[in-house]
Amino acid sequence: MLDSLIKRAFELMQQHQFQTASTLYQQVLQQQPSHSGALYGLATIALAQHQYDDAISLLQHVCQQCPNELQPLLDLGQAFSAVGSDVDHKTVLNYALKRFNQPPEVLYELARYNLVTGDIAQAIPLFETLLTQGNMSLKLYALFELAKIQSHKSNNYLSLAFELQPDIQNQEQACVLEYTLAQCYFNLDKMKEFAMHLAQANQLQLQTCEFKTQDLAPFFNTLSELKPAAMAPRDDSRDSLKPIFIVGLPRTGSSLLAQMLASHSQIANAGEQPFLAQTVTRLCQRTTKPYPECLASLTPKLIEQGAAYYLANMQRFSHKKNYVIDKLPANFQSIAAIKLLFPTALIIDLRRNNCDVALSIYQNYFAQSEPYFCDLDELAHYIGFYQRTMTHFTKLYDQGIVQVHYEALVTNAKVQLSTILQQLNLSFEENCLAFYQQKLTVHTLSATQVRSQLHHKSIDRALALAPFLPKLAQFSAL
Known part of the structure; x- marks a missing residue:
C-alpha cells in the first residue's frame, strides 16, 4: 500500500x-x-x-x-x-x-561552488579531473565550463569535444556539446564554425520549449494598460532593510553592477531570487485574482503581509547591511507590485545595446525552456514587450526608476555609481571600483566575468559577428 x-x-x-x-x-x-x-x-x-x-x-x-x-x-x-x-x-x-x-558528482558540485564564490583557480583542477572520471553528462558540463574559463586551451578542448560526440546519449548532452564547440570556435576566432554550432545548440534548446513568446502578449498588454492603484502604497520608511531592484533584459550587465554596488559597505547582493515572484503569487492566492488584476483587490493588511514575507526572505542575504540587491531581470514585470510594497525602493532599469544583448543571450546556455533565450526572432518579440512595459511604468511612476546604460557604466564607472548611490543617500566608496577583488558569491552566467577588471571589449561585439549571424541586424532598430 x-x-x-x-x-x-x-x-x-x-x-x-x-x-x-x-x-x-x-x-x-x-x-x-x-x-x-x-x-x-x-x-x-x-x-x-x-x-x-x-x-x-x-x-x-x-x-x-x-x-x-x-x-x-x-x-x-x-x-x-x-x-x-x-x-x-x-x-x-x-x-x-x-x-x-570523492565521487564525481561531488567533485562537480565543489568545482561549481569554487566558481561561484570566486576561487576559479580551485575550480579548474576539479573540472579537469572530471574529464576522465565523470559520467558523460559531467564530462560535458566540465568541458563546457573549462572552455569558458581557459580560452588558451581551446584546441585541446575542441579535440576532446569531438572525441565525446559519438557517445552522446540524449538531447541535453547534445545541446551542451554544441554550446561547447561554439565556445571553442569563438575562442579561436573561427566565427563561421562558431555560428554554425551555436545555431545547432539553440535549435536543440528551442525544441524543448512548449510555448511561443507571442503567447505572452495578453499579459504584457495588461501591464502596458495598467492604471495607478487605488490603494495607497505602504509606508516603508521604518523598514530596517531596503531592497534595491535591478531589472531589465538578461545579459545587460546586472551581475557587474550588483558586484560593484555590493562592494559598498552598506549594500549586500542577494543575486537573482524568486521571492518577489513568490510574494506576488501569495497575493494572487489571497485575492483569488491573477497578476496584475490582484493589485486592485489588495488591502493594507495584505500589502503589509506581502512586504513582510519578502523582507524576511531577503534578510538572510543582507549580512546586516542596510540595503540588499535583488537583481532578477524579469522583476520588471512586477514593478506595479514593488511600488505598492516598497514605494521608495530604488529600481534600476539597466539597458545595453540591443544587438549586444541579443548576441550574449543567443551565445549563452541558459538551460531553461524559454524560447526567447534560444531564438533571435522570439527574443525580438520579448524585447518589444519589455520596452513597451518599461515605457509605460516609467510614465506611470515618475520617481524611483533610474535608467542606467551598460556602456556608460564600463566607460565611466565612478560617475555612474556615484549617481546611483546618491539616490540612496550614500557616498561613493573606492571599493566599488575594486569589485573584482571581492570574494562575493555570484550564481549567474557571469560568475567568472565579474572577477575581471573593467574593460570595453564587450561593447559593440555584435558588429563583428553580424556577417555570421545576420538576424542580429533586426535588433538595431528596436
Whole structure:
C-alpha cells in the first residue's frame, strides 16, 4: 500500500502536480512518520517551490536516516546555497567528498561552488579531473565550463569535444556539446564554425520549449494598460532593510553592477531570487485574482503581509547591511507590485545595446525552456514587450526608476555609481571600483566575468559577428 502511494506521488511530482503529490506523501507519513521516501519526496517538492527552510529541515532528517545515500546530501547542499549559507554548503560538500570517497558528482558540485564564490583557480583542477572520471553528462558540463574559463586551451578542448560526440546519449548532452564547440570556435576566432554550432545548440534548446513568446502578449498588454492603484502604497520608511531592484533584459550587465554596488559597505547582493515572484503569487492566492488584476483587490493588511514575507526572505542575504540587491531581470514585470510594497525602493532599469544583448543571450546556455533565450526572432518579440512595459511604468511612476546604460557604466564607472548611490543617500566608496577583488558569491552566467577588471571589449561585439549571424541586424532598430 505504502509503496503504491510513493510510486503514484512520484509520478505526480514529475508532472509538477505538487499539491496532490504532497497529499499522498503526507498520507504515507501518517502511517509511517519516519518513511524516508516520503520525507525525501516532500523535500524535493519544497526545493521545486523554493521553500528552502522546509527543504533543509526535511533533507537533514533524510540524510540521518539514509547515511549511505549521496543525492539527499547534494540536495541539502543546494538548499543551503539557495539561502545564502555558503559555509554550510561547503561543509556538506566536504563531508560528502570524504564519506563517499570523492565521487564525481561531488567533485562537480565543489568545482561549481569554487566558481561561484570566486576561487576559479580551485575550480579548474576539479573540472579537469572530471574529464576522465565523470559520467558523460559531467564530462560535458566540465568541458563546457573549462572552455569558458581557459580560452588558451581551446584546441585541446575542441579535440576532446569531438572525441565525446559519438557517445552522446540524449538531447541535453547534445545541446551542451554544441554550446561547447561554439565556445571553442569563438575562442579561436573561427566565427563561421562558431555560428554554425551555436545555431545547432539553440535549435536543440528551442525544441524543448512548449510555448511561443507571442503567447505572452495578453499579459504584457495588461501591464502596458495598467492604471495607478487605488490603494495607497505602504509606508516603508521604518523598514530596517531596503531592497534595491535591478531589472531589465538578461545579459545587460546586472551581475557587474550588483558586484560593484555590493562592494559598498552598506549594500549586500542577494543575486537573482524568486521571492518577489513568490510574494506576488501569495497575493494572487489571497485575492483569488491573477497578476496584475490582484493589485486592485489588495488591502493594507495584505500589502503589509506581502512586504513582510519578502523582507524576511531577503534578510538572510543582507549580512546586516542596510540595503540588499535583488537583481532578477524579469522583476520588471512586477514593478506595479514593488511600488505598492516598497514605494521608495530604488529600481534600476539597466539597458545595453540591443544587438549586444541579443548576441550574449543567443551565445549563452541558459538551460531553461524559454524560447526567447534560444531564438533571435522570439527574443525580438520579448524585447518589444519589455520596452513597451518599461515605457509605460516609467510614465506611470515618475520617481524611483533610474535608467542606467551598460556602456556608460564600463566607460565611466565612478560617475555612474556615484549617481546611483546618491539616490540612496550614500557616498561613493573606492571599493566599488575594486569589485573584482571581492570574494562575493555570484550564481549567474557571469560568475567568472565579474572577477575581471573593467574593460570595453564587450561593447559593440555584435558588429563583428553580424556577417555570421545576420538576424542580429533586426535588433538595431528596436
